[in-house]
Amino acid sequence: MSATPSAPFFKRLPPGGWAAVAWGAGIAFTALLRIRVPGQEGPDVLPGFVILRWDGLCMLAVGTLLTLRGSALLARRPTAALHHLLVASVIASTPLGVTAIPFAQYLAVDVALYAIAAARPRREAWRALLLALGLLVVYLAVRLLAGWSAGTTSGLAVALTALVAWLLGRSEGQAREYAEQSRAQVAEQAVTAERLRIAREMHDTVAHSIGIVALQAGAARRVIDTQPEGARQALAEIETASRETLAGLRRMLGALRTADQADATFADRTEEAFRTETAVETAMDTAARGESALGTGTAGGRATEQPGPARPRGLPEMPGLAALDRLAEATGAAGVRVAVRRVGAPLPLPPDIDLSAFRLVQESVTNVVRHSGADACTVTVDQRDPEAVALTVEDPGPAPGRERERPGGGTGYGLVGMRERVGLLHGEFAAGPRPGGGFRVTARLPLPTLPTGATTR
Template identity: 70%
Template sequence: MSATPSAPFLKRATPGGWAALAWLAGLLFTALLRVRLPGQETADVLAGVVFLRWDGLTMLAVATALALRGSVLLTRRPTAALRYLLAAAVVASTPLSVTAIPFAQYLAVDVALYVVAAARPPREALRALLLALGVLVGYLTIRLLAGWSVGTTSGLAVGLIAAVAWLLGRSDGQTRRYAERSRAQAAEQAVIAERLRIAREMHDTVAHSIGIVALQAGAARRVMETQPEQVRQALTEIETASRETLAGLRRMLGALRTDEPGAPLARPAGAGLPEMPGLAALDRLVESTAAAGVRVAVHRVGAPRTLPPDIDLSAFRVVQESVTNVVRHSGADACTVTVDQRDPDTVVVTVEDRGPVPGRDPARTGGGSGYGLAGMRERVALLHGEFAAAPRPGGGFRVTARLPLPSGVTAR
């Protein structure tokens, strides 16, 4: 027994099935109008002369065959199916001795008009409506030219209902197409947002690693003649940082290569993306920065809490970018990172240094792009937090990010 729930009946039924059901319901209604039901003195409508004769029954059978054929074609060829159903309506109306095509014989036509209006292009849908109304007008015109009585009001009512069915179909089709466009745009926006996120991650990761590499290379150059052991250690650190950065770049670029020929159209969630660090990775950041000659002291204030992933990542990236700026631009040999979680509603991270050390040059690597502070400010703003970056009164620089926490974040 399958565990998958079956679709509701209304959604399992095909348009052709609905058209066939409408036709059979119309036949039943037509028959009931022409017989005396319990509680009635007479039938609502007098049966025509040929209604119960062999020729009348034959015409009803032929009309039913045409209607069922149109119902079969309705899903694949809705315009052709409409023609069959219109022919069935005309043939079935002939033995009824009526002055206009009855509404019951046009029920299946209304279903077909709805399907054509919802699924086909506007011009084809408009032609289908004009054809359905033209058949009604033609039927009345032929009776009028033959000198027979004409049910103009009945014909207008049937035409009005057909027009309403067509309008409902057009509305449903436009709603579905709008929903499809909205889903496509949402998917496209999600892809763009994900790629921008990866680009920010790439900037944060590469900027930090390149800053470490530049500082190590500068230190090795200065002592290469007098302290070869330190040069060897610096080159080892450069190799390690370079390999880690290259591996991260490959993972990120692999995640971005989704538009190339032969690339998979879909990936599992998170596939090809680098590890998402948080404040728990500060010790690793301290180790890599210390190898570059800058000591980082981490102070945690308040009880540690399990932060939401986006806030945890953003807090770490602010610290990482700030420490990278200390390594690359400040000339300082130490900095302090403070993670303040005393307030249950916010987490505050602060990175500050005391300014350049005499005799120590900052590791200038191209003068900086100016994206570091802007990227940190954007990250914090997206989380509705507060960001500040300014020189300290006693020298050096301070970066502070205050990130609000959602309710329900508890201590570990």
């Protein structure tokens, strides 16, 4: 939920454009060397007689056309573009009467070497460097074999400049590859962390459901002779809790099997098994002591709170959409007003979908607090469709006189985790700026089809 920074100035023009600019700058520099400018007694370089004739001007025009053609091809066919630029440098150097290809006529080639080394594979980058340096060697060798003078020192200077441009390009390319690998690794870690969080939540949901089953089974066993109707109701609750738990496990495990599995140590698995066993034993002990659960109703797979000591004002251990008002209250204390809007009649949701829906809203609201700079946001829960629950969290953008803030830091990969969670539930997820400003997150979680004869709680 942050603004996208604008591209740096030198990246607003494509590499081909910079190659054309470099060629124009080289032509201008060549012309300045051959005329007398104010403050000089004469030009630095005497112009060759060929450049002043029509054939010399035609050579410069042909070199310019080849350069423009190569600049246009640099993004799509970099090797062909480099060939055009190299030929243009040779043609443009011919009417100058020089002993080596001048630095000014090789500027466009240097830009192409930089672009190829930065964006193309290593093998192609090496071929481009060898081609550029090989042309300089061949140019000097031809002059020597023809018995003409050769500017070896000038050629070495131009070759060194080309090598520096290529090294700078390789450095940028390697930095870009490292940045992409780092982003991919961080995104993968965010996905893995979200999967582990979902697994822990699924474990807690299963442990909670097994506890309910144990309580209801113990109560039904004790009253099956004296209160058959109560025992029948308890068995119905057991059936519903078991079906919901198995359906949630089937949905989540089926999705996780198709994705990359996160590594888990033996100690972690042992701890999870120990926690599950402890929860079941506690529930069985409670049932054995005769604490009847017949008067304890359930809603959405969670036991209804019984009268007792007041619980602290906060989120429950296994929250769902029913806890959105508490989330809005807690977020309001952080300086962001949250308006919860419910559309349609609330429907009972399976525990895993109810919890996932709450987590999506919670993460979205947290992003508003951390990154948007807004002082309010709206949460919409749409349950008009009996086959899915739709969630929307949107903020209007930074409040007047309030800049975007990042007090909580963060990696900026919260959206990756939300997308992974929705994907595991075979839902739809979208996040992006709103047309009128601000940011919007939408998610649609499909609801499972109940089997024939199943009841909802």
